């Protein structure tokens with residue numbers, strides 16, 4: 444049974460669509476693509492798009508020792524930050540935080556009615572592109588508005604799912620089969636789209652899932668300077684390890700942003716995970732593909748679900764996200780996330 448969440452917590456397919464189309468006037472809302480199950484993938488843009496015709500591939504520019512020929516970041520007036528959330532459909536905390544950022548951009552205060560001059564003035568220095576619910580099939584199967592205060596059993600049921608014989612479909616064991624045989628599931632976890640695919644580990648060079656295609660097309664067109672992928676876990680919030688595919692300079696940047704975020708969140712008593720993940724991912728996943736499609740610094744953040752094993756309030760979760768966005772923007776406003784190649 445879904446509990447009531449406050450009106451400042453917007454996280455369902457329906458609520459996000461209603462809210463974005465109602466509130467957007469400074470920014471623009473559009474349908475960027477459709478999921479495997481045919482659901483709309485919505486995008487919100489803020490700040491003018493600077494068109495720069497593409498004259499070289501990223502690989503070719505990199506091989507010429509001039510990745511800037513592809514990114515052309517120095518020719519743009521504003522850096523581009525792309526943020527997407529909920530590629531795992533129950534991991535909606537980043538979406539709820541993003542809706543508060545949108546409200547701040549549109550109205551000058553977040554959904555709790557709070558002004559935030561520091562974040563707003565930083566945001567105005569960027570072109571921001573957001574996909575708040577990037578895998579809406581899983582979101583539709585997740586029947587709650589938040590996992591905050593719920594048990595780990597509820598988390599397991601909705602996030603990862605249950606086989607027909609009653610066994611839980613557990614992480615990371617379910618990575619051994621891709622796609623999952625949907626007909627053999629009693630409850631398909633929100634992790635997966637309607638094809639049973641965990642988009643983090645799509646067959647990227649084969650029959651690409653439409654959610655992945657949508658994200659690749661966006662970053663290919665935008666060539667952002669930084670990409671933030673918002674996930675969630677059943678523990679404390681924190682930045683994930685540096686990506687498999689990036690350079691030591693980019694890895695150092697990830698660690699610095701993580702450190703700045705932890706310092707700020709700790710000063711606000713938000714109880715982040717304080718051991719910085721400095722070791723690189725030893726496998727590749729969606730953010731590596733987005734890096735190769737754009738050259739952007741790929742960041743991956745794990746929000747906290749706030750389940751009853753690690754309790755956090757919904758407001759703490761929102762504030763964790765707003766500080767994360769602020770620190771990423773402050774860092775990039777100084778150096779445009781360079782040098783990272």
Ligand SMILES: [Zn+2]
Pocket residue numbers: 531534674675
């Ligand atoms: Zn995730």
